[in-house]
Amino acid sequence: MGYCTNDIYPPAAYCSAYSNDVDVIRELEYPLLKDTTYLDHAGTTLYAKSLIDSFSRDMTSNLYGNPHSLSASSQLSSQRVDDIRLKALQFFNASPDDFDLIFVANATAAIKLVVDSFRDSTPQGFWYGYHVDAHTSLVGARELAGAGSRCFVMDEEVEKWIFELGSGPASSSSPKKLFAYPGQSNMNGRRFPMRWCKRIREKQIATKQEVYTLLDAASLVSTSPLDLSDPRTSPDFTVLSFYKIFGFPDLGALIVRKSARHIFDNRKFFGGGTVDMVLTTDDAWHAKKQSIHERLEDGTLPFHSIIALGSAFETHRRLYGSMENVSSHARFLAKQLYQRMTRLRHYNGTRVCELYVSRTSDYSDPSTQGPIVAFNLRSSRGMWVGKSEVERLASIKNIQLRSGTLCNPGGTAMSLGWTGADMLRHFSSGMRCGDDNDIMDERPTGILRVSLGAMSSQKDIDAFMAFLEEFYVDKPPEALLVPLTENLTMSPQQPSFYVESLSVYPIKSCGAFRVPDGLRWQVRREGLAWDREWCLVHQGTGVTLNQKRCPRMALIRPTLDLARGLLRITCGDGSDAEKKHLDISIRRENMSSLTTSLCQNASKPSTVCGDKVVLQVYTAAATSSFFTEFLGVPCTLARFPPQSSTRSCVRRGVGRDRSPAVRPRPSMPGSFPQFASSPSPTSRLPSNRNPILLSNESPLLLISRSSVNRLNESIKSNTPHTATDFPSSPNTKKAVAADVFRANIVIAENQPIAERPYIEDTWRSLSIGPVPGLIGSEHGYGHENEHGQLRFEVLGSCERCQMVCVDQYTGTRGDEPYATLAKTRKVGRKILFGRHISPVFGRDNEGEWLGTVMVGDVVRPNYDDDDEDEDGEGGEDGEARS
Numbered sequence: 001m002g003y004c005t006n007d008i009y010p011p012a013a014y015c016s017a018y019s020n021d022v023d024v025i026r027e028l029e030y031p032l033l034k035d036t037t038y039l040d041h042a043g044t045t046l047y048a049k050s051l052i053d054s055f056s057r058d059m060t061s062n063l064y065g066n067p068h069s070l071s072a073s074s075q076l077s078s079q080r081v082d083d084i085r086l087k088a089l090q091f092f093n094a095s096p097d098d099f100d101l102i103f104v105a106n107a108t109a110a111i112k113l114v115v116d117s118f119r120d121s122t123p124q125g126f127w128y129g130y131h132v133d134a135h136t137s138l139v140g141a142r143e144l145a146g147a148g149s150r151c152f153v154m155d156e157e158v159e160k161w162i163f164e165l166g167s168g169p170a171s172s173s174s175p176k177k178l179f180a181y182p183g184q185s186n187m188n189g190r191r192f193p194m195r196w197c198k199r200i201r202e203k204q205i206a207t208k209q210e211v212y213t214l215l216d217a218a219s220l221v222s223t224s225p226l227d228l229s230d231p232r233t234s235p236d237f238t239v240l241s242f243y244k245i246f247g248f249p250d251l252g253a254l255i256v257r258k259s260a261r262h263i264f265d266n267r268k269f270f271g272g273g274t275v276d277m278v279l280t281t282d283d284a285w286h287a288k289k290q291s292i293h294e295r296l297e298d299g300t301l302p303f304h305s306i307i308a309l310g311s312a313f314e315t316h317r318r319l320y321g322s323m324e325n326v327s328s329h330a331r332f333l334a335k336q337l338y339q340r341m342t343r344l345r346h347y348n349g350t351r352v353c354e355l356y357v358s359r360t361s362d363y364s365d366p367s368t369q370g371p372i373v374a375f376n377l378r379s380s381r382g383m384w385v386g387k388s389e390v391e392r393l394a395s396i397k398n399i400q401l402r403s404g405t406l407c408n409p410g411g412t413a414m415s416l417g418w419t420g421a422d423m424l425r426h427f428s429s430g431m432r433c434g435d436d437n438d439i440m441d442e443r444p445t446g447i448l449r450v451s452l453g454a455m456s457s458q459k460d461i462d463a464f465m466a467f468l469e470e471f472y473v474d475k476p477p478e479a480l481l482v483p484l485t486e487n488l489t490m491s492p493q494q495p496s497f498y499v500e501s502l503s504v505y506p507i508k509s510c511g512a513f514r515v516p517d518g519l520r521w522q523v524r525r526e527g528l529a530w531d532r533e534w535c536l537v538h539q540g541t542g543v544t545l546n547q548k549r550c551p552r553m554a555l556i557r558p559t560l561d562l563a564r565g566l567l568r569i570t571c572g573d574g575s576d577a578e579k580k581h582l583d584i585s586i587r588r589e590n591m592s593s594l595t596t597s598l599c600q601n602a603s604k605p606s607t608v609c610g611d612k613v614v615l616q617v618y619t620a621a622a623t624s625s626f627f628t629e630f631l632g633v634p635c636t637l638a639r640f641p642p643q644s645s646t647r648s649c650v651r652r653g654v655g656r657d658r659s660p661a662v663r664p665r666p667s668m669p670g671s672f673p674q675f676a677s678s679p680s681p682t683s684r685l686p687s688n689r690n691p692i693l694l695s696n697e698s699p700l701l702l703i704s705r706s707s708v709n710r711l712n713e714s715i716k717s718n719t720p721h722t723a724t725d726f727p728s729s730p731n732t733k734k735a736v737a738a739d740v741f742r743a744n745i746v747i748a749e750n751q752p753i754a755e756r757p758y759i760e761d762t763w764r765s766l767s768i769g770p771v772p773g774l775i776g777s778e779h780g781y782g783h784e785n786e787h788g789q790l791r792f793e794v795l796g797s798c799e800r801c802q803m804v805c806v807d808q809y810t811g812t813r814g815d816e817p818y819a820t821l822a823k824t825r826k827v828g829r830k831i832l833f834g835r836h837i838s839p840v841f842g843r844d845n846e847g848e849w850l851g852t853v854m855v856g857d858v859v860r861p862n863y864d865d866d867d868e869d870e871d872g873e874g875g876e877d878g879e880a881r882s
Helices: 020-027 049-061 072-091 109-123 136-144 155-164 195-207 258-264 290-297 305-321 324-342 387-396 410-417 420-428 458-470 551-555 619-630 703-718 816-824
Strands: 099-104 126-131 149-152 176-182 211-216 236-243 252-257 275-278 285-288 353-355 370-378 403-405 447-452 497-504 520-522 535-537 555-559 564-569 580-585 599-606 610-616 635-639 700-704 745-749 765-768 789-797 831-838 849-853 860-863
Touching: 049 305, 049 610, 072 099, 072 290, 072 305, 099 109, 099 258, 099 290, 109 126, 109 136, 109 176, 109 236, 109 258, 126 136, 126 551, 136 149, 136 176, 136 211, 136 410, 149 155, 155 195, 176 195, 195 211, 252 258, 275 447, 275 599, 285 831, 305 324, 324 353, 324 370, 324 458, 387 403, 387 447, 387 816, 410 447, 458 816, 535 610, 535 703, 551 555, 551 765, 555 619, 580 619, 619 635, 700 703, 703 745, 703 816, 703 831, 816 831
Parallel strands: 126 149, 126 176, 176 211, 211 236, 700 745
Antiparallel strands: 099 252, 236 252, 275 285, 353 370, 370 447, 403 447, 497 745, 497 860, 520 849, 535 635, 555 564, 564 580, 599 610, 610 635, 700 831, 765 789, 765 860, 789 831
């Protein structure tokens, strides 16, 4: 099985005492793991197939009614709930004589139930203390602490506070105190001392103070036994989520030490099932039920989920035996992973992984460390690698991990060295939870996390290490896969480039409309006419959809019928003999008075690439059902006509070194050295801002056929030799079509044998127009381009994401070309391919459109912009268009 023979754990620790070898268990019970490396068990572990089958059989074999009744079906539900409540207590070695268990939605709901009760328990409120390495839900409890709160940054502070408890004068008016901490850090897996609960209780008894403990065991119990057999040393309140242990059902629990039950006596709210009698008129009075769980479980219990929990206990025992077995198995893998990541080096000997491990943690000791590895990556030059890039690249390799602050703001900030002032500054600069602001002040803003579970395997570790070695271990420069370039001479008499194809994407993230040969197409200030003027919006959130989440959008194919003024939309991959279609008017003058049944519209706010916009949403049921039925997502069509645009190309970047005496090395892999003139493949924006519609970054995107060809050569030359090189990848990688880059303009050389891949990286501007003598056309708009050539500024290179892995003809995802781009086209922290361009306009052409372009037009690039306006500004790499 490929065990590391130098590990201190023998191979027997690997799935020891499991019902079967873990790979057999995975094949039978977790079929969805066949082509996936799942490394986010701290988020939730996975549910077994037999668990779902068992629950399904139970539900179809028994009639379960609402427990709040005396009918036979209701009594059956009540009996099962009581039985499973006892099983849950026994799972944690908690005697029902000393503990009670309350079913809640999740650990957060349990925390809120406790702190709400503390708030209501005394008029002066309660004091609250919590450890810095706590989940956000524990931190949030401080907002209810009327008598103050304290965050303990170091363990020594906790020890000192416990030692000093009761050292001051005792007072009957002293507020109740609640100290909360995690059993295991959900960030890096560090396990905290259980002795704190015992020591605080000893102080409580000795000083007669009311000091209580709350243990967040959600992360701990996912892979470790929790022993509450001794009530003297156990927490007063323990919160957890069962899906962390079993994957299903989505259910949590609050385990209360019965000696602390009085905390709930003054709880204000009561709901159905928690009282024996209620007076609704005259005197406001109610009689509470006696047991703790009956008092706290408001309303009808999620009894079907509780019944599913009974199946979960049985399935978990049958597959894994005990939590001790799970702990041993996960610990063995985590130790091996940690050691292998620690040893990982770049060609120059520098470390690849920055690991965030507590000084008290030891992966060999289950009392100090759980099976979680928190880390960031560095390049061979010491530059941080953005967490979002790693997560995106891992995703296309079917590796599921977690990144960000991991709902552990304190622990993450401490690990990364951020102060509160730093984080407030980041927030003011636009950083938000879940965004891709990965590096600020040249330091990472978040952490990558790999977490293991009961069904993790050796193959998971091998696949993840192969991933790191393939993409993030820098090789010697001479071994890099860099496209070759040749010194070519360009004849000024014969144009070198021409427009190979033109594509318009009327609906954002949907299929392309290929402009027919011989048809001149309008270029407007915001790009090609009709490009990304429509989008699909989620009917619930109003957010625009894209192929990252809905790859089938590639199969929604719009066609522009200019003669009839219609946008005809069809759905499918071309195999359907008779496809449904939807016709939408493209006449802009109709937007304010749409009356046809398909075109009823209403203004609605939406979010496009982070920008707030107001769209005209088509509200007719036939329109929404057309797209909803095909995508399986509740959505409808919306329009963002040019006259409503509030978006524009944004000037970014810093000044460029224009010194003619210095010719820097090309910064882009494969750049044409003959024309390299700047340290980065970016260029400045024009002084005027061009409007954009629903494109991500710029009016137009240009790519080169030669660059696509060279990229495909790299893809084929980088194919793994055997399946063991990267277990989840096929042995043969296919070339990708240029369509995956969703460019508006594809250019090519007039002489195919003289291809110059990536030469477009050096362009500062370009002009496009008819071959001399062929200006104008009797087709299309019937307008001759009087100036002959249209001029475009190059705004910068296009930053690519995993959306390029969607096949535009089948709507399926792969791992190319993003995987190869990450190795051959990475500059700094960005993966670049293609160039953002914008048409130039001025006082003489500020009308509705600027001119036309056509397939076959000549492309004349400009490599030296000394004749352009000098403003000392450079562009910044834009986001990929969709």
